Amino acid sequence: MKPNIEAERDAKAGTITMDEIWIQGGRRLQGRVACGGSKNATLPVLAAAMLAPGRYTLTNVPDLMDVATMAKMLGQFGITSERPEKNTLLIDTRNQRNAEAPYELVKTMRASIYVLGPLLARYGEARVSLPGGCAWGPRPVDLHIKGMEALGAEIEIDHGYIVARAPHGLRGGAISFDISSVGATGNILMAAATAAGRTTIENAACEPEIEALARFLLSMGAEIEGIGTPRLVVNGVPDLHPADAPMIPDRIEAGTLLVASAITGGDVEVTGVDPTHLGAVLNKLEAAGSSLETSDTTVRLRAPERPEPINVTTKPYPGFPTDMQAQFMALLSVAKGASTIVDTIYHDRFTHVAELERLGADIRVEGNTAFVQGVEGLSGAPVMATDLRASAALILAGLVAGGETRVSRVYHLDRGYERLEAKLASLGAVVRRVRP
Numbered sequence: 001m002k003p004n005i006e007a008e009r010d011a012k013a014g015t016i017t018m019d020e021i022w023i024q025g026g027r028r029l030q031g032r033v034a035c036g037g038s039k040n041a042t043l044p045v046l047a048a049a050m051l052a053p054g055r056y057t058l059t060n061v062p063d064l065m066d067v068a069t070m071a072k073m074l075g076q077f078g079i080t081s082e083r084p085e086k087n088t089l090l091i092d093t094r095n096q097r098n099a100e101a102p103y104e105l106v107k108t109m110r111a112s113i114y115v116l117g118p119l120l121a122r123y124g125e126a127r128v129s130l131p132g133g134c135a136w137g138p139r140p141v142d143l144h145i146k147g148m149e150a151l152g153a154e155i156e157i158d159h160g161y162i163v164a165r166a167p168h169g170l171r172g173g174a175i176s177f178d179i180s181s182v183g184a185t186g187n188i189l190m191a192a193a194t195a196a197g198r199t200t201i202e203n204a205a206c207e208p209e210i211e212a213l214a215r216f217l218l219s220m221g222a223e224i225e226g227i228g229t230p231r232l233v234v235n236g237v238p239d240l241h242p243a244d245a246p247m248i249p250d251r252i253e254a255g256t257l258l259v260a261s262a263i264t265g266g267d268v269e270v271t272g273v274d275p276t277h278l279g280a281v282l283n284k285l286e287a288a289g290s291s292l293e294t295s296d297t298t299v300r301l302r303a304p305e306r307p308e309p310i311n312v313t314t315k316p317y318p319g320f321p322t323d324m325q326a327q328f329m330a331l332l333s334v335a336k337g338a339s340t341i342v343d344t345i346y347h348d349r350f351t352h353v354a355e356l357e358r359l360g361a362d363i364r365v366e367g368n369t370a371f372v373q374g375v376e377g378l379s380g381a382p383v384m385a386t387d388l389r390a391s392a393a394l395i396l397a398g399l400v401a402g403g404e405t406r407v408s409r410v411y412h413l414d415r416g417y418e419r420l421e422a423k424l425a426s427l428g429a430v431v432r433r434v435r436p
């Protein structure tokens with residue numbers, strides 16, 4: 001599969017493609033497909049490379065837009081990156097300098113906020129644009145800011161920018177989150193790694209991507225205890241050194257591919273997976289009637305004609321991930337009965353509902369709960385992607401809808417999936433990317 005050079009070109013040019021994905025529904029998916037490396041593990045690891053000058057080789061790196069955007073963001077700071085092959089990224093931070101993380105870039109990808117901690121740690125000052133909202137609502141960064149203040153930084157907001165200073169360097173502190181935050185936990189881990197003294201983080205995020213970041217920091221010479229638990233202790237070290245690492249598998253891509261099998265009554269084996277990262281998702285797929293076979297690196301899912309109705313509530317890891325909520329809504333829209341989906345992480349992450357209804361789904365939203373009445377079948381129609389996981393949900397629904405479904409604005413999809421349509425086609429789906 002050729003590198004997603006369009007994504008690289010568009011990211012470099014700052015443009016977006018208006019491609020569409022067209023699907024002829026009704027095919028039962030069968031076969032074997034590989035899952036790629038984790039987008040949400042790669043982004044913080046790229047930011048962590050800012051902590052130590054040198055060269056880094058990262059492998060199993062997905063070839064998708066958000067990674068290209070983060071590489072472009074690092075370029076603002078004099079950091080070069082190259083892909084000697086599709087899923088390998090070489091990062092060189094030997095000529096790194098401090099600069100500003102500009103609104104034009106940060107607004108396109110909220111994860112840009114990950115540069116805040118490393119900049120403060122390296123230079124004692126940072127100027128990072130506030131990210132703004134996203135398709136489904138506000139995305140605050142107050143926990144990131146509180147974390148940096150706990151490490152001794154002085155923060156002010158100036159014309160939409162976070163202006164952070166730690167003239168005497170960062171020092172260890174005690175942080176306790178009232179809500180679990182993946183990004184804030186990652187940012188604080190990176191800032192604390194070279195802060196003077198000990199940092200404790202209570203109610204830290206336990207997502208595999210944060211565990212992977214912590215292990216990457218360990219490989220750079222950081223001292224971190226409690227990795228994978230909600231209580232992290234960081235003993236600051238004077239400096240870190242570069243490291244190489246493979247990215248962990250993308251559990252959300254794996255979950256999306258498994259739902260593709262489940263929604264079409266298919267029989268698909270996904271390889272290159274870490275099933276231990278998918279416990280809650282696999283439990284819910286079984287509850288919805290699928291049978292699973294797992295090995296250390298694979299999951300095979302065989303599905304009945306139609307899924308059973310179930311109830312899903314999203315939670316921080318190891319609970320059911322909010323990033324699988326939209327995909328499950330597509331699945332349950334054709335279940336044999338009524339299901340409920342509650343999103344406790346983002347109360348308004350339901351922009352995919354109106355588009356699923358265009359395909360014939362019967363969904364009612366009250367607050368942060370969606371009541372999904374399964375229907376016999378969906379019917380293909382033109383629909384519009386509104387965000388990354390909504391795009392995937394619409395494509396999944398198109399796999400089972402009668403006739404043709406045309407999903408527009410798939411630049412959302414390209415942010416977080418590496419040629420998803422090609423992977424689905426390799427399993428027998430009639431799907432193609434169309435450039436209008």
Ligand code: EPZ
Nearest residue numbers: 040111140141142143144180181182183184323345346388
């Ligand atoms: C990460 O976003 C993921 N992104 C998201 O995946 C994922 O949906 C989210 O975690 C939850 O699992 C990346 O890893 C790049 P949070 P993040 O901080 O870190 C609130 C995808 O599809 N909050 O864990 O931004 C926040 O509003 C993306 O790949 C604050 O109130 O999420 C939310 O309700 C979409 N203040 C909750 O915490 C803050 O300062 C969890 O957010 C930060 C967050």
